[in-house]
Every structure is written in C-alpha cells, then in structure tokens.
Amino acid sequence: MNRKLAKEAGPRTPFARKRAMIVGATRGFSRIASWARVACIVGSLSIPAFAQPEVGLVGGVTRDSSSGKPVPGAQIIAHSLNKGTDQSTVTGADGIFTFTKLEPGLYEIAATKEGFRNSSTHVEVSVRKIARVELPLTIAEDLPRATLKPDDAPLTERERQMLLRIERLEARLEAMAAANTNVGAEPLVASLTPAASAAPASFPQTSRSSIVPPPAPVAPPDHRLPEALQAPDPRPAVDTETPFAYGDFTWLNGSPRNKDTVLDTKFFTPEIRFDTHYMEDFNQPKDHTIVGSTESFRSGEVQIEQASVGGDFHWQGVRGRILFMEGLFATTTPRNDASAGVGNWDLRAAYKYVSEAYGGYHFNVNHGLNVDAGIFVSYIGLFSYYNFDNWGYQPSYVSSNTPWFFNGVRVQWFPTAKLKIEPWFINGWQSYAKYNGHPGLGGQILWLPKEWLKVVGNQYGFGQDNLGLPHTERIHTDDSVEIRFYNNQTKDRGISKIAMSLTGDAGAQYGGGLCGTCAPSKGKESFVGWMLYNRYWWNKDKYAITFGGGQMSNYGRYLTLLPPINGADAVTGSPYFTELPGQKAHMWDSSINLQYMPRQYITWWAELGYRHSDVPYFAGRGGVTPPGFPLGGTNGAPGQFACMNGAPSGATDLPTATSNCGSVGGVWFPDLRRSEAKFSVGVMVKF
Amino acid sequence: MRNFLKQSLGLAAATVCLLAADGVWKSKPVAEWTEEDAKQVLAKSPWSKEIRATITRRLTEEQLREGGQMGQPRGIGNEGVDPKGSGPKVSPNIFGGPGGDDRSARSLNQPITLRLRWETALPVRLAELKAHEAEPPTLEGDGHRVAVYGIPGGDFKGDPKQLGEPLKHLAALKREGKKDVRPVMAEVFRRESGLVVVYLFPPSAEITRKDERLQFNAQIGRIVVAETFELSEMEFLGKIEL
Numbered sequence: 001m002n003r004k005l006a007k008e009a010g011p012r013t014p015f016a017r018k019r020a021m022i023v024g025a026t027r028g029f030s031r032i033a034s035w036a037r038v039a040c041i042v043g044s045l046s047i048p049a050f051a052q053p054e055v056g057l058v059g060g061v062t063r064d065s066s067s068g069k070p071v072p073g074a075q076i077i078a079h080s081l082n083k084g085t086d087q088s089t090v091t092g093a094d095g096i097f098t099f100t101k102l103e104p105g106l107y108e109i110a111a112t113k114e115g116f117r118n119s120s121t122h123v124e125v126s127v128r129k130i131a132r133v134e135l136p137l138t139i140a141e142d143l144p145r146a147t148l149k150p151d152d153a154p155l156t157e158r159e160r161q162m163l164l165r166i167e168r169l170e171a172r173l174e175a176m177a178a179a180n181t182n183v184g185a186e187p188l189v190a191s192l193t194p195a196a197s198a199a200p201a202s203f204p205q206t207s208r209s210s211i212v213p214p215p216a217p218v219a220p221p222d223h224r225l226p227e228a229l230q231a232p233d234p235r236p237a238v239d240t241e242t243p244f245a246y247g248d249f250t251w252l253n254g255s256p257r258n259k260d261t262v263l264d265t266k267f268f269t270p271e272i273r274f275d276t277h278y279m280e281d282f283n284q285p286k287d288h289t290i291v292g293s294t295e296s297f298r299s300g301e302v303q304i305e306q307a308s309v310g311g312d313f314h315w316q317g318v319r320g321r322i323l324f325m326e327g328l329f330a331t332t333t334p335r336n337d338a339s340a341g342v343g344n345w346d347l348r349a350a351y352k353y354v355s356e357a358y359g360g361y362h363f364n365v366n367h368g369l370n371v372d373a374g375i376f377v378s379y380i381g382l383f384s385y386y387n388f389d390n391w392g393y394q395p396s397y398v399s400s401n402t403p404w405f406f407n408g409v410r411v412q413w414f415p416t417a418k419l420k421i422e423p424w425f426i427n428g429w430q431s432y433a434k435y436n437g438h439p440g441l442g443g444q445i446l447w448l449p450k451e452w453l454k455v456v457g458n459q460y461g462f463g464q465d466n467l468g469l470p471h472t473e474r475i476h477t478d479d480s481v482e483i484r485f486y487n488n489q490t491k492d493r494g495i496s497k498i499a500m501s502l503t504g505d506a507g508a509q510y511g512g513g514l515c516g517t518c519a520p521s522k523g524k525e526s527f528v529g530w531m532l533y534n535r536y537w538w539n540k541d542k543y544a545i546t547f548g549g550g551q552m553s554n555y556g557r558y559l560t561l562l563p564p565i566n567g568a569d570a571v572t573g574s575p576y577f578t579e580l581p582g583q584k585a586h587m588w589d590s591s592i593n594l595q596y597m598p599r600q601y602i603t604w605w606a607e608l609g610y611r612h613s614d615v616p617y618f619a620g621r622g623g624v625t626p627p628g629f630p631l632g633g634t635n636g637a638p639g640q641f642a643c644m645n646g647a648p649s650g651a652t653d654l655p656t657a658t659s660n661c662g663s664v665g666g667v668w669f670p671d672l673r674r675s676e677a678k679f680s681v682g683v684m685v686k687f
Numbered sequence: 688m689r690n691f692l693k694q695s696l697g698l699a700a701a702t703v704c705l706l707a708a709d710g711v712w713k714s715k716p717v718a719e720w721t722e723e724d725a726k727q728v729l730a731k732s733p734w735s736k737e738i739r740a741t742i743t744r745r746l747t748e749e750q751l752r753e754g755g756q757m758g759q760p761r762g763i764g765n766e767g768v769d770p771k772g773s774g775p776k777v778s779p780n781i782f783g784g785p786g787g788d789d790r791s792a793r794s795l796n797q798p799i800t801l802r803l804r805w806e807t808a809l810p811v812r813l814a815e816l817k818a819h820e821a822e823p824p825t826l827e828g829d830g831h832r833v834a835v836y837g838i839p840g841g842d843f844k845g846d847p848k849q850l851g852e853p854l855k856h857l858a859a860l861k862r863e864g865k866k867d868v869r870p871v872m873a874e875v876f877r878r879e880s881g882l883v884v885v886y887l888f889p890p891s892a893e894i895t896r897k898d899e900r901l902q903f904n905a906q907i908g909r910i911v912v913a914e915t916f917e918l919s920e921m922e923f924l925g926k927i928e929l
Contacts, residue, residue, distance in 0.1 A: 093819075094819070096819070239909060241857060242756065249750070258747050259789075260745075260794050262777055267758075269758060271748070312752065362756060412755050541786050599778060599789045
C-alpha cells in the first residue's frame, strides 16, 4: 500500500489514524461549553505562565462556520506583527487552542485546516492578560483536496519532528505491509496497533503464521511483578555535591557529634560552648597548677575551661566566623606563643578572647573554593581545640603540645566531594605574629574517601619560628588516619561503633647553628611523635570509652610546652626548664576516658590519665609557684631564678642566683616530677 | 471437541488478561485512546513514573563548614523541603536521653514522591494533546526533555533559566560503558502542585536499544533523584521514544 493510497483509504488507514493522533475525534461541543473549556485551560495555565517573565496568554477555539461545531486538528499560527516571529499549535479535539508564552504586542492569529479556508484575526497581547479569540472556518468545497497537504502548513519545530517521525513510521509500516503481500494481506491498521489485536472486524483476518510481528515493545516482566519482587532501583540517597556530605562523619575524633543545629537563621548561625571540669592531680600540687598541657591547668578545683559564644555569618558567597572564648583558654592558650614577644603592641591581649575570627568569600568552583583571612584554629594534632569534639579530654603530646591557632590567609579548594586541599600563607607556626623574616607556608590535605575512613595530612615549612634566631627554619609534618571498624545502630544495647585514630608527627629545625639530624651535642632540634586511640561506643552511642596514648621525642624542646614555673611563658622562658639546642625531652602518656552522651548537645565525662617524662617536668606536691607572697602569686620575673622568699634573684644563671639569694635561704626550686597521674570529671555542652 | 473449546476459551481468557495488563500504548492505536487512556500514559507508563526520591539529611553548621560552606544552602530543593515539625527539640533533661537517637527527623534522609516524565516522548506528547493537559512550560531547543514534578519549595521568583542554571550541572543520563549525557539547559517553573524542573538533553546523545538501560540522575538541592528506565519498555511503534 503506497502512501497516496493510504491517504485515500479513509479513516481506518494508517494515515488517517496517525492524523487522528493529532486531530482527535471529539465533536459536538456547544459554544458555551467550548468557551468554558478555554477559560478553564487558560486559567489552569496562568500559574506557570505567570511564573515566567512578562508574557501574555491567548486562548481560543476554532469552529465550523456552518455548523458551529469545534474544528479539531487545525493548525494555529500566532504571528507577531511587531517582531515577525511565529509560534504554532494545534487545536485539541474540542477545537481549543492556547498560547502561553507570547510576548506583549500585536499578533495575527491564523487557523488552517485541510478542507477549510484559512481564517485569521488580530489580537493585542498584554502582560498577564488573557486574550480570547474565535476563528470560524469555512468549508472550502471548491479547493482541490490534493493541494491541501498537511505539510504545507507551517509547523513548529517539535510538530515538524513529530510528523517526520510519523512519516518514517508510515514508511516503515508500508514496507512491512508490502512485504506482507507475498504471504497474505495483513491489514496495515493491525500493524499500527502494537498488540496486533485490535484490528477492526471489517478487515479480513489472516492466519497467525502470516502476521508480521509488529514492532511491539517487549514488556519486561517487572511490570507484572509485585513491587516487592521487582529489582530495586539504585537510589543513592546521598548528596554527592556538597563536600563530605555523602557520609556521616560525626564519629570522627576532632569533629562535633551534633546531628542538628538548634539555632539557624538565614544570615547567622550562632554557636555556644561550655566546658567545665574538676581535675585531681595525684601529685597534689599545693599551688593547684598542672603543667605541660593545653587542656589541663588546675588541680583540685572546679574550673571553666571554655565558655564561648559566636557563630557563622553567611550571605550568598560572603562568609565570616567569630568565636569568642572566656575561661582558662583565654589565658592558657596565648602564653604558648612566643611570637608576641616580637615588637610592640600586646598581641596576646588583642587575641586572648578570640579563638576564631575570619572572613572570606566562597566561590562556586568545582565543589567549592574559599578564600579566608584572619585567625584560625589550627588542625595540627588531629584533636580539636574544642574538647567537646574529641574522644578524650587530655590528648597525647603530639596534639597537646601544638598550640591551637594561626593568623594568616587560607584557601580551601574542594576539587571533589571527598577531598579538600587547603594551602596556608601564615605569619608562622601557629603564632599570632611573625618571628623573623620568613612567613610560614603550609597546608592541609583532607581526604574522606569512605564514611569509615579519614586521611589527613598537615605540612609546614619555610617559617623562621624561633624567637631571636632569624636563620633557623622549621619544617613539620602531621599526618593522621582514622578508621571506623564497626557501625551498627540497630541494637538498643551492645557495641554500636568501634573506631581508632593514629597520628604521626615529625619535624626539625635547621640553620643558624641548629640541625635536625645531627648529634644532640651539635645542636640537634627535632621532633618525632605518635599517638594511637581506640574508641568503643555502645547503647546507640550513648556511652563511649576511649583508650590511648602516645610518645614524643623532642630534642631542643622547641615544641615542649614550657611549664609555667613562676609564671613563665613562651616569651620569658624559665631557668628551671631550659629549651636549649640538643636538650632532650622524651615523654609518653596513656589515658582512659569514659563519656556519657545522653543527648547530642551534652557530654558527661570522666578520665584517668598517666603521663611520664624522662626529665623532671610535671608539677609535684611543692608546685611551681615561688613561696613568700601574701597572695601566693609569682614574683613577676619568671626568667630569673627565684629566692626562697619568693623574690627575684636578679640572675638567670644558678651560681649568681645562689649568691644573690644566700641571705634569704637560698634559691627556690620548683617541684618537678617525672610522672603525673590525674583523674578528671566534667561536663561539656555545645549548641 | 469439548477439550478444544475449553482450551480455546482458556487461551482467549489468558490473551484478554495479558492485553489488559499491557499499557494502553501497547494495546490500542493512538486514535482510539480515550482521555482516560491518555491520562494513564501521563500518569503511569514507561515515560512517566511516580518515583521515590530522597531528601538528603540537613547538615549541621559544622558539617557545612567542614565542607567549605557556611549557612544552609538556599534555592530550589533546599528551601521548604523539610516538613514542619521536623526540626530539633532540645530537652531540659540533661541527665538522660536516647544517646545517638537524639536527633531530629530532618537530620535523617527523608523519602519524597516525585514524578518523572519524558516530555519529548511521542506518546507523552500525544497523550498531552488527548488529555487536554497543558504541557509543561517548554524549553526551547531540540533534544530530550525530562521533567521532574512535585519539588516542594517556597515562592521562588526569577527567570526560569536562572533558577535552573545551578541545577543544570547536577543532572545526567547515565548508560553503562558510555559517557554521561549532561543537560544543556534546565528551567524551573512553578505549578500548583509544586515546582517543576525541566532538563533538556541534547539530541546528539545517541541513545539506542543496545544501551538497554538509562538512568536519570539529578540533584536538586537536597533532593536526590535516581531512576532507571528500561529502554525496551520505552518503545512506541517500534521506536525508542525519549
């Protein structure tokens, strides 16, 4: 059957059926009903249409001018008389058509339909207005039908494609039908019916063997299976775009475990932290002073280690963060930075109440690119500066002995959702200021390839970070891995998680008479350390216990926290615990920490720890504060030996000090021990 | 003879049942589609599916900051997706609690029902004409259009293209062993039932029967959509329709 025949074959031919796909067959609507439908359709379109910028609507109906019946399948062209552009549509079975995205202006709305004369009208389209038109079509009996090819009507691109598809299908079906004639006349309409079962009875049926199988789709069995038996579709329920959002990393040491942010606004997200504890140093220092830590400071007392308020500012790409800190942190943290002794202005006072303060901008590059400047908490040593985030309270030396801040600029680049590359341009090794001529360069690479694995490396170099040693440079590497072995949140009781962390640190100072690998007698300045922690959670993470500890060996003691003997700090130094090239400090520790976490915002904890040093280091019963002052304080000269009455000796060398203090009972010495055992309890809150 | 009749009747009944199980796009010529048939095509067919997608958990500020961001993300699929009352509740009882289960509903992934429809597929276009359903606002250009219906959200204003621009990079058609097909355009429209995101995939993407399966992946804010389409099901009149 050729195509011409198909066109003339009447409504049961493929062509007629295909046309009917567009034309439809419904007739007989009343004029009122038609207009009601126009109103309904236009009305229903108004919402999405008005969500678009500045467009108007045109709705209408085509009718047979003689009978008044709607004319389906008429081609409607909206020709802009202002711009000369065209839009096109086809009337539905009820003769209705709509244009929903017409720009304002004057339009000619024209209707064409095979067997009818063309009809048109003008209409003014206004923004957010609905224009209604009616296009009567007159039967063109005098026109030869052959000239009214449907292809003559201007079509939209989509309609043209639809018709092309239909024509291709027709050609294919005709070819199939032609092939069929050799074995029997399969009615083409049957081929058009995919199931080959709806052939009209008026067509002769052929034997099954003669039927060319129609190109019916093969229905997969899934459609007839109960849903439970169907293969599940892969539905990754994770955000793969936001960095590290694909997994739950609240188990990590150094990350808060909160699952919710309580207070959250469009521009500012506040943060509040409280950290209060009671510590009992079994050495019972009479001045209640604990030394050699950036987490433990006072014995036999209830102390507030941290009381912080602040939060994140965010508006589009602009960002900023500030977190103030009160409590012991405000005075115990700045004292470890010797850079404040360079030049003038009291930098320690300037920053003592600020743990973080920076501003920057977020760029939508890859998975994010940030440029921030200000003061940041440092990431060296795995544990967070904020104890609420940590598995334990008193970490080992490679974490505790690294101060917790740096001033400078950082760039955070997230090339993937699992990787962060963060270079730093900073004043120095976790310092407020620059010690000498060189700034510090460094950076962090954080990789979270799986929810159960964290790999992080911090590297530092170039900086000249020694007070008064301008030709000495420092390098350091701090690398950690955290692994969660087990995770089962389905059980009410029993182990719910097991994880471990391992950190290794190494570094050296060199130049200016110092060396990293030489003999201690030649001025060796090096650092090697590690720490290992293992943690068990149970009863759905309500409880957790952490065992761990570590070691460090620090020749030159440049990363050994100076005991606050007589109020000494990193600037003043102390004649009682010198930090000279080649001097060794080899220490180890271990601890066990129990946490009770009934709610995500609060942690009750208890910890038992033991620390050991191969040189006298920890405060003993006699304490580290000179006697003799009415209030029991220091004498204001921590860089000198103190006399037994507490007065400064006026000397930094022992022979002179001995001589100067001879009249008041001699030189006072702090009670430094090689070991320390400590029991602590506390509560921490974070919102 | 009786057995033959029984067998014939049984066969006929089975055929009827089989045909009844088939979709209208298989069992009826388009010209015979009723409005209800057309609605079936638009509602449940190989080209139009009601799917279960996921609203990913709402991250905390720390998690966002660790990931280089600050503040809850804004825009389509982020705002207005959390059901009311799904936020955190702070208990004054600080001595007891459920431990790790102390978390809000929105801190966990939530399911959401959406509708995916291949708007450019011929049966869908025909069904839209038949059902008098206004087609979704269209994207200009050739290609395959996939519309995601039912995105919850607020009163977003702006040019549909601008609203869709951030989403364009987060969608793909995936085929085994072939390069992903990325949309060239995405637009967002508002409807009474929610937002509609329409993706336009380029016609140059040659998708053939040999591909067997086609997975549509998209992330719309916190909403993650991943749905597999069997290409063999998507044949219409002997041709794969997308």
